[in-house]
Amino acid sequence: GNSVTQMEGPVTLSEEAFLTINCTYTATGYPSLFWYVQYPGEGLQLLLKATKADDKGSNKGFEATYRKETTSFHLEKGSVQVSDSAVYFCALSETNQAGTALIFGKGTTLSVSS
Amino acid sequence: GAVVSQHPSRVICKSGTSVKIECRSLDFQATTMFWYRQFPKQSLMLMATSNEGSKATYEQGVEKDKFLINHASLTLSTLTVTSAHPEDSSFYICSARPTGGPGYTFGSGTRLTVV
Secondary structure (H helix, E strand, O other): OOEEEEOOOOEEEEOOOOEEEOEEEEOOOOOEEEEEEEOOOOOEEEEEEEOOOOOEEEEOOEEEEOEOOOOEOOEEEOOOOHHHOEEEEEEEEOOOOOOOOOEEOOOEEEEEEO | OOOEEEEOOEEEEOOOOOEEEEEEEOOOOOOEEEEEEEOOOOOEEEEEEEEOOOOOEEOOOOOOOOEEEEEEEOOEEEEEEOOOOHHHOEEEEEEEOOOOOOOOEEOOOEEEEEO
16 A cells, blocks of 8 residues: 655754655555644644656755655755754655545654754 | 634543534535544544545544544534543544645644543
8 A cells, every 4th residue: 555654753953954854655656745744732734745756846945856766755954943843744645636635654853953 | 725624622521421523624615524643743644534425434443433524514524532532532633635726734633632
């Protein structure tokens, strides 16, 4: 079945450090890929997405490129801020139909200190 | 943009009682909604897919008689945790995917504590 594997956390960085959170997936077809962020005590917010191979999603300084050859969708940011401290979830959707649920990775906790 | 409203945000109930959680799509129609459960410091696990006007589809291992789902209209799905026990304490989140929208929209979640 479809699945998402994320690097284990927590990830602890100093402000302005470079961030990479690895994500790989297993899917039977050509899924859409997402990164969601969950700030403490809140629900999930879409951070970025990519719907086909070689697409790059970007938002708020975060980027991720859909790599079909390596089945990866790693999240990167060049310079993290304290406000980026949150839990980040990689997810996939097997189809673009409304009735298809998201499959999540286990989440990676990021802590950024000043 | 597409908004999903979830209520209540927090609820504490006594063991053996039932709790209803509502999930509403405010500015779009949702023929399908998804219910997830999140344990502390863990990922979101899909519990069931709620279908308007028909029975919900439950994931393996989820008790359908314990977690009752009703999707009676195109804008409202409810999850009722029946005869709640402390092990049901968790964070429950609903989600929907507006047609033609940017992606999935999530409710703000419900923190259920069973004492």
